[in-house]
Amino acid sequence: MITFRDKVYRCPVELTIELIGGKWKAVLLWELSNKTLRFNELIRLFPNTTRKMLAQQLKEMERDGLILRQEYYQIPPKVEYSLTAFGKSFMPVLFSMNQWGMDYMAENIQE
Amino acid sequence: MITFRDKVYRCPVELTIELIGGKWKAVLLWELSNKTLRFNELIRLFPNTTRKMLAQQLKEMERDGLILRQEYYQIPPKVEYSLTAFGKSFMPVLFSMNQWGMDYMAENIQE
DNA sequence: CTGGATCCTCGAGGATACTG
DNA sequence: CAGTATCCTCGAGGATCCAG
Numbered sequence: 001m002i003t004f005r006d007k008v009y010r011c012p013v014e015l016t017i018e019l020i021g022g023k024w025k026a027v028l029l030w031e032l033s034n035k036t037l038r039f040n041e042l043i044r045l046f047p048n049t050t051r052k053m054l055a056q057q058l059k060e061m062e063r064d065g066l067i068l069r070q071e072y073y074q075i076p077p078k079v080e081y082s083l084t085a086f087g088k089s090f091m092p093v094l095f096s097m098n099q100w101g102m103d104y105m106a107e108n109i110q111e
Numbered sequence: 112m113i114t115f116r117d118k119v120y121r122c123p124v125e126l127t128i129e130l131i132g133g134k135w136k137a138v139l140l141w142e143l144s145n146k147t148l149r150f151n152e153l154i155r156l157f158p159n160t161t162r163k164m165l166a167q168q169l170k171e172m173e174r175d176g177l178i179l180r181q182e183y184y185q186i187p188p189k190v191e192y193s194l195t196a197f198g199k200s201f202m203p204v205l206f207s208m209n210q211w212g213m214d215y216m217a218e219n220i221q222e
Numbered sequence: 223c224t225g226g227a228t229c230c231t232c233g234a235g236g237a238t239a240c241t242g
Numbered sequence: 243c244a245g246t247a248t249c250c251t252c253g254a255g256g257a258t259c260c261a262g
Contacts, residue, residue: 039223051226052257077223099165
C-alpha cells in the first residue's frame with residue numbers, strides 16, 4: 001500500500017495505469033514518440049475522437065509531466081506537442097506493450 | 112491500422128490497454144504473478160471492490176487467455192485462479208510498468 | 223488555429239440480495 | 243464457497259456551439 005497525492009495505491013502499476021490508461025493516452029504517446037505534432041495534426045490522426053477529448057487528455061498528460069505543450073504566440077495560433085524527458089522514459093514500456101500486443105494477435109489470429 | 116476481431120486498432124498498444132487496462136486487471140495480474148489464489152482470497156485482497164466486479168474482470172481475463180480458472184468440484188466449492196503461460200508473458204511488461212510508476216513517484220514526491 | 227463552455231448519453235462500475 | 247441477478251449511480255467520454 002502506497003499513498004501518493006492523497007490517494008492509496010496497491011502498487012505502482014496502479015499509478016502507471018492511471019497515468020497512461022486513458023482512452024487515447026497510450027496511443028497519443030505512441031504518435032508523439034518520434035515527432036512533434038500540432039493540435040490539428042493530432043485531430044486529423046484521430047478522426048474518431050473530438051477536440052474536447054483530445055485537449056483534455058493532452059492537458060492531463062501535460063499536468064502529469066508526460067508531454068510538453070509549446071505555444072507560439074502568433075496569428076493564427078500554433079501549438080506543438082512533444083514528449084518530455086519523462087514521457088520519453090516511458091517509451092521502452094510502450095514498446096514492450098506494443099510487442100506483447102502483437103504477440104497476442106499473432107497467437108489468436110485463427111479464432 | 113490493424114483489424115482484429117472486427118475491431119480497428121491504431122496500434123497493438125491499443126489492444127494491450129484493452130486487455131489489461133480495466134480498473135483491476137493489472138493489479139490482479141500483479142497479485143497472481145507468483146501465486147495461485149482462490150476467489151475469496153482475492154476478495155479479501157481487494158476490500159474496496161465487489162464480488163461482481165472481481166468475477167467479471169476475472170472472467171474477461173480468462174476469456175482473453177490471461178488467467179486460468181481451475182474449479183474443484185467439491186462441497187464447499189473451490190476455485191483457484193492462476194496465470195496462463197500467456198499471462199506470465201506479460202510479467203516483464205508489468206515489471207517495467209511497476210518500475211516506471213516508482214520512478215514517477217520518486218520524481219514527484221516533493222510536490 | 224486552438225481550444226473552452228455547455229449539455230447530454232451511456233455503460234463501467236457499485237450496492238444489495240439471492241443461489242447451487 | 244463462489245458466484246448471479248437486479249437495480250442504480252455517476253462520471254468518462256461525446257456532440258455541438260462559441261471565442262480569442
